[in-house]
Amino acid sequence: MASSSAQVLLAVERYRKGEASLGRAAESAGLPVGQMMTVLTEFGVRSRIEQEDYRQSVENLARVW
Secondary structure, three states: OOOOHHHHHHHHHHHHOOOOOHHHHHHHHOOOHHHHHHHHHHOOOOOOOOHHHHHHHHHHHHHHO
Protein backbone atom coordinates (compact mmCIF):
# COMPACT_ATOMS: atom_id res chain seq x y z
CA MET A 1 0.00 0.00 0.00
CA ALA A 2 1.49 3.31 -1.03
CA SER A 3 1.34 6.06 1.52
CA SER A 4 -0.14 9.42 0.63
CA SER A 5 1.49 12.68 1.62
CA ALA A 6 -1.59 13.49 3.72
CA GLN A 7 -1.16 10.24 5.67
CA VAL A 8 2.50 11.01 6.28
CA LEU A 9 1.82 14.60 7.37
CA LEU A 10 -0.90 13.47 9.77
CA ALA A 11 1.40 10.82 11.24
CA VAL A 12 4.21 13.36 11.68
CA GLU A 13 1.86 15.75 13.45
CA ARG A 14 0.44 13.06 15.73
CA TYR A 15 3.96 11.94 16.67
CA ARG A 16 5.10 15.53 17.24
CA LYS A 17 2.16 16.14 19.60
CA GLY A 18 2.82 12.91 21.48
CA GLU A 19 -0.45 11.37 20.30
CA ALA A 20 1.25 8.43 18.60
CA SER A 21 4.31 6.30 19.24
CA LEU A 22 6.93 5.97 16.55
CA GLY A 23 5.57 2.56 15.59
CA ARG A 24 1.98 3.78 15.39
CA ALA A 25 2.97 6.85 13.41
CA ALA A 26 4.89 4.70 10.94
CA GLU A 27 1.96 2.31 10.65
CA SER A 28 -0.55 5.09 10.01
CA ALA A 29 1.80 6.67 7.46
CA GLY A 30 2.23 3.33 5.70
CA LEU A 31 6.01 3.46 6.18
CA PRO A 32 8.63 1.26 7.80
CA VAL A 33 9.81 2.58 11.18
CA GLY A 34 13.27 3.44 9.83
CA GLN A 35 11.81 5.48 7.00
CA MET A 36 9.42 7.21 9.42
CA MET A 37 12.43 8.23 11.52
CA THR A 38 13.98 9.77 8.41
CA VAL A 39 10.74 11.62 7.60
CA LEU A 40 10.54 12.98 11.16
CA THR A 41 14.11 14.25 10.85
CA GLU A 42 13.30 15.90 7.53
CA PHE A 43 10.40 17.73 9.22
CA GLY A 44 12.63 18.77 12.12
CA VAL A 45 10.80 16.59 14.64
CA ARG A 46 13.08 15.16 17.30
CA SER A 47 12.74 11.46 17.85
CA ARG A 48 11.69 10.52 21.35
CA ILE A 49 12.26 6.82 21.17
CA GLU A 50 10.97 5.39 24.38
CA GLN A 51 10.28 1.96 25.71
CA GLU A 52 6.76 2.04 24.24
CA ASP A 53 8.09 2.98 20.80
CA TYR A 54 10.59 0.14 20.96
CA ARG A 55 7.93 -2.36 22.08
CA GLN A 56 5.57 -1.27 19.31
CA SER A 57 8.33 -1.54 16.71
CA VAL A 58 9.17 -5.07 17.84
CA GLU A 59 5.49 -6.04 17.64
CA ASN A 60 5.23 -4.60 14.13
CA LEU A 61 8.34 -6.45 13.07
CA ALA A 62 6.96 -9.71 14.51
CA ARG A 63 3.80 -9.26 12.41
CA VAL A 64 5.84 -8.81 9.25
CA TRP A 65 8.07 -11.81 9.89
